[in-house]
Amino acid sequence: MLGRGSVGKELDDKVFIIADRAKNAVHKYGRDNVINGTIGALYDEEEKLVNFQTVVETYKNLSSEDIFAYASGIEGTFEYKEAVKRIILGETYKKTYKNHFIDVVATPGGTGAIRNSLKNYLNPGEKILLPNLMWSPYKLMAEEVGGSYETYEIFDKNNEFNLAAFKIKVLELMEIQENVVIMINDPCHNPTGYSLTIKEWKDILNFLEECSKLKNIILLNDIAYMDFSQRNLKDYRELFKNLSENLLVIFLFSMSKSFTGYGLRAGAQLAISTNENIIEEFRKANKFSCRATWSNISRGAMTLLSRIVLEEKKYEELLREREGYKKLLRERADIFLKEAKEIDLEIYPYRDGFFVTIPVKNNIEKTVKKLEEKKIYTVVLAKEIRIGLCSIPKKKIYGLCKKIKECL
Ligand SMILES: Cc1ncc(COP(=O)(O)O)c(C=O)c1O
Structure with missing residues (x-):
């Protein structure tokens, strides 16, 4: 019955199955006795979902019309687009990027932004370049739009970004493809928590500028966790100035x-270029995709974001609140990293963010079983386990490395 393109498609819901097992264990043994590292959202020290008060209060005070009416504009309201530009490029973006063209298209979550970008820049049959460790829905989305993916080893033997491996794969794709679409999930890479240094970013961009003399290079920069990074944003924002026209970020x-x-x-896509036509075609094609896929997005969410970001005092309140949780995340990470070092537990290089990832050299199924016997639940990747520091309270992080090591 299915159309030809959909035959055999089924979501591998391994992650949801483990998450369910973790929930059942909490129910059976009590919250205090279970470590649930499967969650990808921020939880407080009482293991309750964090909702920033600034966000909750602002949302509650929206009018019914602001929540229930259709939003104006398929590509997002003017205020939402402005707020997104300020978040990503800074309050003074008009001055910083004086000779640039910038546009924003509102999407349902970061997921919508990824999908729209793949739909409009990845040619059917072409491959997106992904790191070998990644947020796996990228692969599904590439497939969904008629493409596929290629991977490179993200880390070299010094546990730094593997620029050499990255370059080889980009050059290979340039040989066979019209467009080379590259995904970089930075900062706070999911699943490892790696964040590129400014030097690593410069090396990547210099190389891609060279490549763009020969082929269209589209760099998709997934910044879903950017606000949990310790990065100096001034240096970061400088990186994306005056790039060559054939390198679209x-x-x-x-x-x-x-x-x-x-x-x-x-969520949203934000494109920046020194060529007006490239931004104009970005807006037109992505707006078309919005209308053809989900129409416009939630008016309430857009109003919420712009009310906070465009009102100085509110935004400061939010930043203060978020800073507190960033600090908490840092403390959790510091406990984990210190103990991992003390007992020589190998982990992928972590710098910021929600997750840490541990390579599993032996039989991963046996390891997971042993972990679950100790009532520790993690997201199981190919040969790695991911632990969500975002949702585990500090008291449960103490001693966690030792318990994990015993199971490896
Ligand atoms: C790396 C990464 N990118 C994008 C997303 C998309 O998030 P959402 O669609 O909820 O905005 C996620 C969500 O977990 C993620 O981990």
Whole structure:
């Protein structure tokens, strides 16, 4: 019955199955006796979902019309687009990027931003370049739009970004493809928590500028966790100035983590270029995709974001609140990293963010079983386990490395 393109498609819901097992264990043994590292959202020290008060209060005070009416504009309201530009490029973006053209298209979550970008820049049959460790829905989305993917080893033997492996794969794709679409999930890479240094970013961009003399290079920059990074934003924002016209950078923004607005389903694509036509075609094609896929996004979510970001005092309140949770996340990470070092537990290089990832060299199924016997639940990847520091209270992080090591 299915159309030809859909035959055999089925979501591998391994992650949801483990998450369910974790929930059942909490029910059976009590919360204090279970470590649930499967969650990808921020939880407080009492293991309750964090909702930033600034966000909750602002949302509650929206009028019914602001929540229930259709939003104006398929590509997002003017205010929402302005707020997204300020978040990503800074309050003074007009001055910083004086000779640039910038546009924003509102999407349902970061997911919508990824999908729209793949739909409009990945040619059917072409491959997106992904790191070998990644947020796996990228692969599904590439497939969904008629493409596929290629991967490179993200880390070299010094546990730094593997520029050499990256370059080889980009050059290979350039040989066979019209467009080379590359996904970089930075900062706070999911699943490892790696964040590129400014030097690593410069090396990547210099190389891609060279490549763009020969082929169209589209760099998709997934910044879903950017607000949990310690990075100096001034240096970071400088990187994206005056890039060559054939290297298009599209930032993929999400309200899920930064505004604890996971279920509101709001995000955006932001494209920047020194060529007006490239931005004009970005706007037209992505707007078309919005209309053809989900129409416009939640008006309430857009109003919420712009009310906070465009009102100085409110935004400061939110930043203060978020800073507190960033600090908490840092403390959890510091406990984990210190103990991992003390007992020589190998982990992938972590710098910021929600997750840490541990390579599993032996039989991963046996390891997972042993972990679950100790009532520790993690997201199981190919040969790695991911632990969500975002949702585990500090008291449960103490001693966790030792328990994990015993199971490896
Ligand atoms: C790396 C990464 N990118 C994008 C997303 C998309 O998030 P959402 O669609 O909820 O905005 C997620 C969500 O977990 C993620 O981990």
